[in-house]
Amino acid sequence: MDFTDYTFQVIAIGTAILGAVCGMLGSFAVLRKQSLLGDAISHAALPGIAIAFLITGAKDSNILLLGALVSGLVGTFWIRGIITKTHLKSDTALGLILSLFFGFGMLLLTFIQKQPNANQAGLDKYLFGQAATLLIEDVWLMGIVTTACLFVLLLFWKEFKLLLFDSDYTKTLGFNTKFIDILITSFIVLAIVLGLQTVGVVLMSAMLLAPAAAARQWTNSLGTMVFLAAIFGAFSGVFGTVISASQNNLSTGPVIVIVAGIFVIFSFIFSPSRGLLFKQIRFMKNRRDLELHKTLAFMYGIAETHENISHPHTIKLLNHFQGFTKKTLKELEEKNYIKISGTEWSLTQEGFDTASNLYNQQSKNDE
Amino acid sequence: MNNAQIEIQIIASLVAIACAIPGTFLVLRKMAMISDAISHSILPGIVIGFFITQDLNSPLLLFLAAFTGIITVVLVEYIQKTGLVKEDTAIGLVFPILFSIGVIMIAKNANDIHLDVDAVLLGELAFAPFDRLIWFGTDVGPKSLWLIGGILLVTVTLLIAFFKELKISTFDEGLSASLGFSPILIHYGLMSVSSVTTVGAFEAIGAILVVALMIAPAASAYLLTTDLKKMLFLAVIFGVFSAISGYWLAHFLDASIAGSITTMLGLVFLTVYLFAPSKGVIAVMYREKQQRLEVSLLTFLLHLKNHDELEERHVNHLREHINWQKVRAKSVLDLALKNNMISVENNIVSLTNKGETFTSKAIDYIITNEDDQIEDMKDDFFLFRG
Numbered sequence: 020m021d022f023t024d025y026t027f028q029v030i031a032i033g034t035a036i037l038g039a040v041c042g043m044l045g046s047f048a049v050l051r052k053q054s055l056l057g058d059a060i061s062h063a064a065l066p067g068i069a070i071a072f073l074i075t076g077a078k079d080s081n082i083l084l085l086g087a088l089v090s091g092l093v094g095t096f097w098i099r100g101i102i103t104k105t106h107l108k109s110d111t112a113l114g115l116i117l118s119l120f121f122g123f124g125m126l127l128l129t130f131i132q133k134q135p136n137a138n139q140a141g142l143d144k145y146l147f148g149q150a151a152t153l154l155i156e157d158v159w160l161m162g163i164v165t166t167a168c169l170f171v172l173l174l175f176w177k178e179f180k181l182l183l184f185d186s187d188y189t190k191t192l193g194f195n196t197k198f199i200d201i202l203i204t205s206f207i208v209l210a211i212v213l214g215l216q217t218v219g220v221v222l223m224s225a226m227l228l229a230p231a232a233a234a235r236q237w238t239n240s241l242g243t244m245v246f247l248a249a250i251f252g253a254f255s256g257v258f259g260t261v262i263s264a265s266q267n268n269l270s271t272g273p274v275i276v277i278v279a280g281i282f283v284i285f286s287f288i289f290s291p292s293r294g295l296l297f298k299q300i301r302f303m304k305n306r307r308d309l310e311l312h313k314t315l316a317f318m319y320g321i322a323e324t325h326e327n328i329s330h331p332h333t334i335k336l337l338n339h340f341q342g343f344t345k346k347t348l349k350e351l352e353e354k355n356y357i358k359i360s361g362t363e364w365s366l367t368q369e370g371f372d373t374a375s376n377l378y379n380q381q382s383k384n385d386e
Numbered sequence: 387m388n389n390a391q392i393e394i395q396i397i398a399s400l401v402a403i404a405c406a407i408p409g410t411f412l413v414l415r416k417m418a419m420i421s422d423a424i425s426h427s428i429l430p431g432i433v434i435g436f437f438i439t440q441d442l443n444s445p446l447l448l449f450l451a452a453f454t455g456i457i458t459v460v461l462v463e464y465i466q467k468t469g470l471v472k473e474d475t476a477i478g479l480v481f482p483i484l485f486s487i488g489v490i491m492i493a494k495n496a497n498d499i500h501l502d503v504d505a506v507l508l509g510e511l512a513f514a515p516f517d518r519l520i521w522f523g524t525d526v527g528p529k530s531l532w533l534i535g536g537i538l539l540v541t542v543t544l545l546i547a548f549f550k551e552l553k554i555s556t557f558d559e560g561l562s563a564s565l566g567f568s569p570i571l572i573h574y575g576l577m578s579v580s581s582v583t584t585v586g587a588f589e590a591i592g593a594i595l596v597v598a599l600m601i602a603p604a605a606s607a608y609l610l611t612t613d614l615k616k617m618l619f620l621a622v623i624f625g626v627f628s629a630i631s632g633y634w635l636a637h638f639l640d641a642s643i644a645g646s647i648t649t650m651l652g653l654v655f656l657t658v659y660l661f662a663p664s665k666g667v668i669a670v671m672y673r674e675k676q677q678r679l680e681v682s683l684l685t686f687l688l689h690l691k692n693h694d695e696l697e698e699r700h701v702n703h704l705r706e707h708i709n710w711q712k713v714r715a716k717s718v719l720d721l722a723l724k725n726n727m728i729s730v731e732n733n734i735v736s737l738t739n740k741g742e743t744f745t746s747k748a749i750d751y752i753i754t755n756e757d758d759q760i761e762d763m764k765d766d767f768f769l770f771r772g
Contacts, residue, residue: 049471049472049475052472052474052475053474054472054474054475054477054478055419055422055474055477055478057478058422058478062594100667101659104667104670104671105609105659105665105666105667105670106608106665107413107605107608107609108416108418110416110417110418110419111413111416111418111601111604111605111608113418113419114418114419114421114422114597114600114601115418115598115601115602115605115655117422117597118422118594118595118597118598118601118602118648119598119602119648119649119651119652119655120652121594121595121598121648122594122595122598122644122645122647122648122649122651122652123645123648123649123652124645125595125642125644125645125648126636126639126641126642126645126646126648126649127641127645128642128645129641129642129645130639130640130641133640133641147489221426221482221485221594222482222485222486224478224482225478225479225482225483225486227478228475228478228479229479229482232470232471232475232479235470235471236470268493268494269490269493269494270489270493272486272489273485273486273487273489273490273493274486274490276482276483276486277483277486277487277490280479280482280483280486283479287465287468287470293470295468295470
């Protein structure tokens with residue numbers, strides 16, 4: 020694979036920009052619990068592409084994308100209409116619009132394919148996307164949209180953030196929540212439409228979600244999350260392009276999605292504060308500490324009945340007690356709570372004090 | 387109509403019924419998007435099954451694909467349980483990744499298998515009658531007819547056998563658990579049926595359009611009734627109607643049958659969405675307008691009750707003081723006159739006896755919020771019925 024190849028460079032830059040803008044806007048979708056909106060919008064864009072082609076007869080991707088944008092927005096607002104005007108829930112509304120628009124789009128696509136003008140080839144690339152068809156003009160368009168998006172994000176940062184975490188408060192402060200809401204949703208639709216050519220209708224939602232879901236695991240700050248999501252998205256784009264270019268028969272879209280998926284899995288497992296691995300380690304440590312305390316408390320119970328607290332007892336005495344293992348004994352000895360000589364143990368003064376205060380000094384939290 | 391056409395319509399109708407039944411419960415349980423996830427993520431199962439059997443109709447493929455569907459559900463629930471992301475994000479992450487794996491598996495083995503992603507996603511009902519099932523040397527009909535017929539039979543049997551359990555666990559999970567029906571078992575049962583139906587239907591109408599057949603009839607029916615049995619019945623009717631009319635639409639347009647069926651489903655939903663008697667958009671908007679008018683009326687009457695001065699009760703003052711538009715002021719005035727709440731003399735508005743009592747009652751109601759005070763007012767106004 021020749022990485023200095025012009026076409027390759029164009030595609031790599033294109034997918035990187037796409038990943039970045041999707042990551043940025045996806046963060047908002049994920050945090051607003053609108054993750055599946057992306058899926059619905061991308062499917063809803065399909066009839067727009069077909070109708071734009073039917074009207075203009077042009078294959079110019081900008082016109083087709085404009086059609087996609089309009090149809091995506093129509094879908095989005097219909098979803099809102101269904102949720103606010105009827106008692107149908109959001110999942111039903113999303114599923115409805117997604118499948119109905121997609122089906123209608125398929126009807127139009129097959130209708131177009133049977134038309135006599137041979138100009139129609141290439142419409143089905145929007146189903147699964149073909150990064151290979153990206154031209155430098157498309158990349159420019161992506162760049163412009165991303166810049167605009169970045170500009171709006173910075174301009175309305177405070178409002179977006181406020182709306183995200185406390186929409187009622189935003190309203191009481193006098194912000195036009197409807198406007199902010201429509202603004203951010205429109206940009207999400209725009210990002211999705213941009214990605215259709217590269218990643219395709221079916222997989223576009225993952226492009227939006229995966230970088231954001233991965234970024235969420237590493238931080239609790241919105242700014243950092245948006246930034247990280249953009250980085251993850253861009254890297255998914257570039258890696259996906261490299262991998263698919265180095266192999267035959269690999270379309271770029273699915274590979275990018277899988278790379279993004281790997282980012283997510285890695286973040287789920289290895290994130291220090293939320294990750295499953297460290298959570299499990301913390302869990303095990305807590306359990307061990309608890310067992311240690313349990314054993315110590317049991318020993319304390321025995322030692323209490325003797326005048327000399329350091330009176331030695333045989334280890335066998337502990338055998339029926341669950342929390343005890345050789346390891347816990349050793350650990351207790353290391354902490355200087357007990358002394359072990361042969362098959363006998365005895366509490367030290369320190370161990371006695373710790374044990375007596377075990378359950379009434381929770382705030383001390385020495386273990 | 388020739389034989390093939392009749393067979394296509396029968397297959398389409400059976401698919402519609404088989405989808406509408408689990409779809410109704412998915413919509414009621416707020417799990418509609420799960421069907422979307424299943425329909426995408428069965429792809430790797432189908433591909434692996436196809437590697438092994440080389441036959442799209444083999445039971446093993448069906449089993450493997452349905453199993454992938456269940457795995458999707460389990461994975462989504464597992465990710466959700468970790469608390470790292472919300473449920474919708476979990477769904478949105480799992481199915482595209484599984485779908486991508488399927489697409490890549492197909493792409494890497496494009497030379498060995500005759501399996502097209504398009505075919506899986508979109509299906510081709512027009513070819514269904516040509517794949518015949520030969521049993522002891524006689525032609526007993528298209529394979530997919532038997533396949534979907536079998537699935538439908540199982541679904542209906544399960545529905546009749548477990549109707550009570552399904553109903554209770556859908557509407558009151560806690561009650562169902564306390565009565566001894568495991569909601570988890572019912573949940574996975576429903577998921578299994580949905581997976582199997584999706585797999586069985588994908589060849590005929592394509593995986594994504596299964597979603598349309600599951601959700602759209604159920605959602606349309608839900609706007610018309612709140613009775614579970616009626617809803618199931620209506621969903622089946624809508625599904626079959628769209629299937630058959632969709633077939634003829636495709637026939638005239640010479641386009642994809644699956645796409646046409648979905649378009650018909652869309653039209654059915656749009657009609658119901660707009661015109662449903664009490665829950666349709668038009669009915670809701672009319673009701674909202676009515677309620678707005680009544681609130682205005684009440685404000686107006688209270689204003690009259692509070693003011694004895696002539697200038698405060700002049701018709702034109704109404705607009706200045708309460709800041710209403712001309713049209714709105716007029717419709718409020720008309721409504722009040724129609725109900726004999728006010729009388730107008732020389733452009734001076736005053737409350738009639740009826741208006742006085744009504745306003746006092748309304749104030750009482752607003753202050754105490756007790757329902758029995760307004761029983762006799764309910765007939766005149768929407769406002770007090772809710």
